[in-house]
Every structure is written in C-alpha cells, then in structure tokens.
Amino acid sequence: MSAECLVSVADIEGRGRSLVASQPLKAGQVVLCDSPILLYSALPFIKPHDQSTSYCNHCFKTLQSPPSTCPSCSLLFCTPTCLSRASSSSHSPYVCQALSRLQHSPHLLLNQPLERHVQARFLISAFNLSLVSPPHFQTLVSLQGTATDNDASNAHFLHSLISTLSPLPSIPSIELTAALLAKDRLNAFGLMEPFNEHLERSVRAYAIYPKASFFNHDCLPNACRFDYVDTAPHNNTDMIVRILHDVPQGREICLSYFPVNLDYSSRQKRLLEDYGFACDCDRCKVEANWSDNDNENDVDEEEEVMLMDEDEDEDEQMVASGAENEDTDFPHAYFFVTYMCNRDNCWGTLAPLPPSPATPSNVMECNVCGNLKNNDDNAIGDGPLSMDG
Numbered sequence: 440m441s442a443e444c445l446v447s448v449a450d451i452e453g454r455g456r457s458l459v460a461s462q463p464l465k466a467g468q469v470v471l472c473d474s475p476i477l478l479y480s481a482l483p484f485i486k487p488h489d490q491s492t493s494y495c496n497h498c499f500k501t502l503q504s505p506p507s508t509c510p511s512c513s514l515l516f517c518t519p520t521c522l523s524r525a526s527s528s529s530h531s532p533y534v535c536q537a538l539s540r541l542q543h544s545p546h547l548l549l550n551q552p553l554e555r556h557v558q559a560r561f562l563i564s565a566f567n568l569s570l571v572s573p574p575h576f577q578t579l580v581s582l583q584g585t586a587t588d589n590d591a592s593n594a595h596f597l598h599s600l601i602s603t604l605s606p607l608p609s610i611p612s613i614e615l616t617a618a619l620l621a622k623d624r625l626n627a628f629g630l631m632e633p634f635n636e637h638l639e640r641s642v643r644a645y646a647i648y649p650k651a652s653f654f655n656h657d658c659l660p661n662a663c664r665f666d667y668v669d670t671a672p673h674n675n676t677d678m679i680v681r682i683l684h685d686v687p688q689g690r691e692i693c694l695s696y697f698p699v700n701l702d703y704s705s706r707q708k709r710l711l712e713d714y715g716f717a718c719d720c721d722r723c724k725v726e727a728n729w730s731d732n733d734n735e736n737d738v739d740e741e742e743e744v745m746l747m748d749e750d751e752d753e754d755e756q757m758v759a760s761g762a763e764n765e766d767t768d769f770p771h772a773y774f775f776v777t778y779m780c781n782r783d784n785c786w787g788t789l790a791p792l793p794p795s796p797a798t799p800s801n802v803m804e805c806n807v808c809g810n811l812k813n814n815d816d817n818a819i820g821d822g823p824l825s826m827d828g
C-alpha cells in the first residue's frame with residue numbers, strides 16, 4: 440500500500456492539524472515520502488566563494504566532479520542538468536540577480552546576525568516561489584505560523600533590503616513577509632551535513648515539506664525522518680518517515696523536532712521559543728518532577744543502561760502497552776536503549792528498516808550516522824543507505 444494512505448490529517452484540540460495512523464502500522468513501515476516545495480541554502484553571505492564550493496545550489500548534494508557554474512552569478516551546481524533545472528525553478532533570473540547582489544555587496548548585510556542572512560535566502564526563495572509556482576506558494580502560506588514582534592522587525596529590515604536587489608512585478612507585503620518568516624521558523628526541516636563524530640553537525644540547507652509540516656512533536660516520538668541527500672540517485676531531497684514500533688490505528692504519529700537526548704529544560708525552552716507551545720508529553724510530565732541533577736542524567740548512557748537493567752521487563756511492557764507507569768522514575772529508559780544510537784556524539788534515532796509483508800525487520804538504521812545494527816546490538820554496517828539500496 441502506498442505510504443500516502445497510511446496516515447491522515449486530523450484536528451486535535453490544543454495541537455492543531457496532526458497526522459494519525461489510518462490503520463495499524465508496523466515497525467519500520469514508511470508512512471510518508473515527501474518532496475520539498477522550497478529548498479534554500481543555510482550558508483550566510485560571508486566568504487561566499489569558499490563556502491559555496493561544497494554543495495550543489497539546487498539539489499544540495501556534496502559536489503564531486505568538476506561542477507557547472509552559473510554564467511551570471513558563478514554559483515555552483517553538480518551537473519549541467521541540475522543547473523538547467525534550477526534556472527527554471529529555484530535559480531530563476533530573479534534569484535540569480537538577488538543572490539549575486541548580496542554576495543558582491545557584503546555591506547548590505549554587514550553586522551547583521553547570521554539568522555538574517557539565512558532569512559534573506561528564505562525570503563528570496565519564497566518570493567520566487569510566488570512567481571514560478573503560485574500553488575506551492577499558497578501551500579506555504581497555509582502552513583502554521585503567526586508573526587511575532589521579532590518576525591515583524593526582521594521582515595521590516597529584510598523587505599526593504601530585498602526590494603532593492605532585483606526587480607519583481609510585485610512582492611508580498613511586509614505583513615505577509617513577517618508571516619512567511621513565522622511559517623519558516625515553525626515548519627522548516629534542516630538537511631544536515633554528513634555525520635562526523637569530531638565535529639558539530641551543521642545544516643547545509645533548509646526545506647519546507649507540504650505534508651511533513653503536519654507532524655506534531657513528541658519528546659518520545661513514534662516515528663523518525665530520514666534523508667539520503669548524498670546517496671539517493673533521484674529525488675535526493677525527499678524526506679522519508681518511518682515508524683519506530685508498532686502503532687495502533689488512530690494513534691497520532693509524532694516526530695521529535697530535535698535530538699531526543701536533550702534535557703527537560705532545554706526541550707521546553709526550544710519548544711516555547713521556536714514553536715510557541717509548552718510540551719506536556721508523557722516524558723515531560725515525568726521529567727518536570729526531576730531536580731536539575733536528575734535531568735543531567737538524561738544523556739548519561741551508562742546510567743540509562745543501569746536503570747534499564749533494573750526495570751527492563753516493566754519498561755518493555757510499558758512501551759508495548761503504551762501506558763506508562765506514573766510511579767516509575769524513568770519510564771522511558773527502554774526508549775533510549777532501543778531507539779537511540781550509541782555511537783559517540785551521534786544522538787540519532789534508530790528505526791527498523793522497512794519490514795517485508797511476512798517478516799518484521801530486525802535491522803535498525805540510525806537517521807543521523809546511517810549505522811545499521813541488528814536487534815541483538817551488533818553493528819553491521821556504516822551507512823548511509825541509498826533509498827534504492
């Protein structure tokens with residue numbers, strides 16, 4: 440059955456639009472494969488020549504062989520085909536001229552925070568979308584997100600800047616520009632640089648996905664997302680969402696909006712500041728009662744395994760039944776041991792590979808480092824997989 444039929448949009452009070460299982464789902468099942476309607480670079484307009492050499496400016500694959508160069512602005516693309524596709528979509532003459540002016544006039548964004556550089560890229564892409572694909576622009580406008588005072592002040596500056604860069608028949612108003620910034624803040628997913636255990640992982644591009652934007656957050660998610668930007672031969676920026684464990688029909692499917700190892704106060708802060716809500720998921724209800732010291736244990740793997748050993752049977756039952764025991768100090772120990780990658784500095788989430796119709800999958804894949812491991816805990820490979828693999 441196609442992934443599209445496995446989840447449907449429902450309104451849940453206090454959570455807005457949500458994705459729920461349309462039928463019982465099996466661990467590893469792909470429930471969504473979504474293509475971005477908007478994709479833009481996460482790089483600031485600083486040292487553009489050094490920084491723009493790493494990725495194709497259309498599909499964001501790491502550049503390998505001699506790239507193709509845009510004759511007007513010198514941005515790099517992985518192949519002539521990517522450059523040609525970009526010229527009629529993401530790198531239209533409007534975008535080409537606007538980016539070129541920003542890159543060659545560093546004073547325009549001088550002393551501006553990096554956040555504004557990336558927002559300028561987003562707005563240029565969004566304004567371009569309103570010209571090259573009005574239906575996709577309408578989808579973007581329909582996403583969740585209402586402008587805050589901060590969005591309004593950013594919009595004020597950026598609207599005036601972008602208006603001077605490149606002529607357009609009409610550009611969105613300042614009010615719509617502020618709303619677009621809010622929608623980007625709430626709905627953009629980062630396409631990350633490849634995992635390196637010695638470096639902090641940074642974002643290479645941001646993407647807006649029309650259907651994946653309906654996933655709500657849970658600090659103990661029942662699904663996680665994968666991308667295969669450098670390895671998928673086609674549609675390499677698609678997002679694939681797989682289920683971690685069996686889920687009954689009608690249950691909401693949630694992602695974690697950030698790595699699951701964050702402690703309670705960091706999670707609450709991020710959710711409130713970036714997404715405008717206070718999380719009251721089962722994990723937060725338990726951790727709200729912990730002292731700060733307890734929260735530090737959140738990322739201590741040895742501690743987790745110790746707790747797991749003590750409570751293993753009970754925790755497995757809790758996960759299986761979905762009903763957590765209020766009396767247990769650490770009901771989510773099972774989650775960390777089973778679904779969190781134990782490679783140094785990874786903190787990725789492990790999801791089973793898609794099951795075959797008759798047999799459940801017993802191989803887990805990490806959505807950050809790509810490691811594959813058997814359910815018996817043996818690493819069996821260093822990903823990432825290709826989606827065709």
Ligand SMILES: C[S@@+](CC[C@H](N)C(=O)[O-])C[C@H]1O[C@@H](n2cnc3c(N)ncnc32)[C@H](O)[C@@H]1O
Pocket residue numbers: 453454455456457582583625626652653654655656657713714715716717718719
């Ligand atoms: C990416 S959107 C998710 C879809 C959104 N519910 C909608 O109606 O379009 C993110 C927003 O959904 C809401 N949301 C996500 N997870 C939530 C949760 N666990 N509890 C309450 N609201 C949540 C917040 O308003 C958040 O800013």
